[in-house]
Amino acid sequence: MTYRPTLRAHVHVEGDQLVDGLLQRRYPLEGAAAALAPVLDGIAEWSTIRSTLVASGHIDEDVDAALRRLLLLHAVEGAGDQLVAKLGRVVRREEAVPTSILDGARFGCQGSGACCQGYAFGPLTDDDVAGLDALDLATAFPHVEPPYVEANDGGRYLRRTGVRCVFLGDDQRCGLHARFGADAKPSFCRLYPLDSFGTIEGIRVVDRGSCATFAISSRVGLPLVDDLDRVRPLLNPPLLHHPLALVDGWAWDYGLFLRFTTAATTLIRRNLGTASETLHAIGRCLDALTVATARCPLEPGQPDAIVSAVLAIADASWYRAPRDEAAARGARTLGTLLRAFGRALTAAIDEGRAGASSARLGELAVLIDHTAGALATHGGRATAAAVPAAEIDQALRISLRQQLFGRHVLVGGHAGAGLVRIGVIQLLALAGARIDAGDRIDAVDLNRGHMLATRGFYSGILDDVLVAHEPSWRELLDGLSLATRLPYLDAESRD
Ligand code: SF4
Incomplete structure (x- = not known):
């Protein structure tokens, strides 16, 4: 197939930046992308463009990756056409979207x-x-x-x-x-x-x-x-929320990311596993999407086609528990993350940045400290799953759906960090329940930990810590799948 890629009419290059005139945004162009974007005129064939750039000193993999980056941004015609057309109608107020x-x-x-x-x-x-x-x-x-x-x-x-x-x-x-x-x-x-x-x-x-x-x-x-x-x-007149979604250093158009979150919230409704197992399954799905899109064929209709193919994989196949050693390693990394959260909260309170929320954030810091301590004591041991009671799992499943559907699904734009945040909120809800109520917990016992965790995490004070740990998001999800199952937060963890 002859492929003559061309930048969309509302996208142009200015110096070392790609300018999106529809969303009024700029993206930095570096390396091969800076050389590639200006020559995507719809006239030159892709094979010619590629060989010319390679002849001028660029590595062929970098040239391919540069085009994939533009496809994932939906900056090139043929990539995300339906989503971009709808985005244009919504931005120009030609199409009203429903509640x-x-x-x-x-x-x-x-x-x-x-x-x-x-x-x-x-x-x-x-x-x-x-x-x-x-x-x-x-x-x-x-x-x-x-x-x-x-x-x-x-x-x-x-x-x-x-x-x-x-x-x-x-x-x-x-x-x-x-x-x-x-x-x-x-x-x-x-x-x-x-x-x-x-x-x-x-x-x-x-x-x-x-x-x-x-x-x-x-x-x-x-x-x-x-x-x-x-x-x-x-409802205030809603501004269009359409940030970039960052996954392993790749920037996705938000419309593409919405396809993932819609699939994820649908998966949760199918009750194929516990809330914790389902978050891990969703992480596997994001991982597969990341791998597939980073290698997608360079042709019109991508990356949409490869995303559709991944999302068409049977739902049950995403449910695969991590190996024991991977879960234990993840639990240790999770302990490091929890300690970092605790330090960040303490610093925010001590420096007066927590404002009216300082008392709640102080409670959260104590809960995190207890959880990290218990995890250090018990987290290295992979044990049989402690299956949560149906009502507890239902509440955690609702929380999971809401967070994936909500505005704060990304942390600083990062999708992996967003999944980790959701998992830590699950963990702290369970940890708070076990600390408060012991081994026989009811759904209502989740309330305190869930409230403290959502308030703390959505304050933004912990975003930098989450983003700093973004490269470990897969490992952390492995650790969370173990940590949320362990019956470790028992009486010995209480004050
Ligand atoms: S008491 Fe609560 S609901 Fe009433 S005005 Fe104050 S913040 Fe609002």
């Missing part, structure tokens, strides 16, 4: 009041502030001294008393809600813990997982589909 939620997603507030403590409550919108100004707060809250709103870091926030919102009552209920009704609350309170963001597949509305009663609220709460009429007006 998109996970099948079966639920949320129901259990009234713990924990989400009204230990946070920065805002930023408030102009409408939020105007709404508060219109209320007779002085009469309703005679014990609360105004002001009710304070400026901080360029935004406006509800004032706190200690770690608590000034409107949180002693009964752990919202005073604004109790006295004036649900609509009197600022919009972020009415939306919490839901997050929303725009993708080319839809405006995603997803539980961010940081509710203090997650294992209940996400399993028995109101079906999200039945709450959408209330939720939709609260």
